[in-house]
Amino acid sequence: MVFLPVHKSHIDYLLITLILFCHNIKAPHIAAGNNLSIPILSTVIRKLGGFFIRRRMDETRDGKKDILYRCLLHAYTEELLRQQQFLEVFLEGTRSRSGKPFPARAGMLSIVVDTLCTGAIGDVLVVPVGISYDRIIEGNYNSEQLGKPKKNESWWGIACGVFRMLRKNYGCVRVDFNQPFSLKVMNRKSVPAFY
Numbered sequence: 218m219v220f221l222p223v224h225k226s227h228i229d230y231l232l233i234t235l236i237l238f239c240h241n242i243k244a245p246h247i248a249a250g251n252n253l254s255i256p257i258l259s260t261v262i263r264k265l266g267g268f269f270i271r272r273r274m275d276e277t278r279d280g281k282k283d284i285l286y287r288c289l290l291h292a293y294t295e296e297l298l299r300q301q302q303f304l305e306v307f308l309e310g311t312r313s314r315s316g317k318p319f320p321a322r323a324g325m326l327s328i329v330v331d332t333l334c335t336g337a338i339g340d341v342l343v344v345p346v347g348i349s350y351d352r353i354i355e356g357n358y359n360s361e362q363l364g365k366p367k368k369n370e371s372w373w374g375i376a377c378g379v380f381r382m383l384r385k386n387y388g389c390v391r392v393d394f395n396q397p398f399s400l401k402v403m404n405r406k407s408v409p410a411f412y
């Protein structure tokens with residue numbers, strides 16, 4: 218299974234893993250941006266199912282994608298799928314600052330499709346996940362939308378977030394796991410020549 222959640226808050230991935238755990242569903246491996254790779258937290262994230270990826274394939278001198286990195290990412294993700302591990306990818310690659318979903322970025326999803334098309338795996342069930350908050354803990358992102366640079370993730374930022382969460386009532390959050398669909402069936406419909 219590949220979970221494809223929308224991304225609005227850091228709470229997203231905490232909630233999804235927690236809900237799956239509470240329903241005896243194995244926790245997914247989550248593609249995490251390397252901006253979260255901060256001391257100690259990175260170890261915790263890895264132990265809880267996260268694996269770090271670059272959020273942009275570094276351009277090499279000749280302007281091409283970093284082929285070696287892409288191959289490694291491809292091989293690692295393919296192995297996870299071969300082992301029937303669950304995957305969780307935030308296609309937008311960033312939290313939406315406006316509340317509207319960002320355009321999806323195709324890299325991780327293209328790896329999943331490649332793995333299916335090469336026959337390395339039989340099929341993949343894709344589970345879109347909708348998440349709606351009454352209020353998100355990060356606030357309204359107004360300063361970032363006005364051009365102020367984003368503060369990098371830090372332990373201090375985490376502590377402030379936890380403190381805010383304990384002090385204020387952020388209302389309810391709704392997590393919708395949509396009907397899983399077979400990527401193989403969808404591919405067959407969209408690329409009939411392939412099958």
Ligand SMILES: CCCCCCCCCCCCCCCCCC(=O)SCCNC(=O)CCNC(=O)[C@H](O)C(C)(C)COP(=O)(O)OP(=O)(O)OC[C@H]1O[C@@H](n2cnc3c(N)ncnc32)[C@H](O)[C@@H]1OP(=O)(O)O
Nearest residue numbers: 234249250265267272273274287307310322323324325327
């Ligand atoms: C309270 C109790 C709680 C208990 C429970 C606790 C649980 C805690 C859990 C801890 C886990 C924490 C997880 C944190 C997750 C946070 C969410 C994030 O970080 S989100 C952030 C992290 N997630 C994401 O970013 C996911 C979304 N981003 C992506 O998928 C990106 O594509 C990318 C980052 C992979 C590459 O970005 P880029 O370089 O900009 O490349 P483009 O996108 O422009 O794609 C253009 C071209 O490249 C192709 N292509 C690319 N890569 C590959 C490949 N390896 N192979 C093959 N092809 C590849 C692609 O198809 C296309 O082809 P073409 O047109 O060129 O022919």
Ligand SMILES: O=P(O)(O)OC[C@H](O)CO
Nearest residue numbers: 227249250252310311312
């Ligand atoms: O781009 P950001 O600040 O939304 O960071 C996204 C992180 O990688 C995890 O949510």
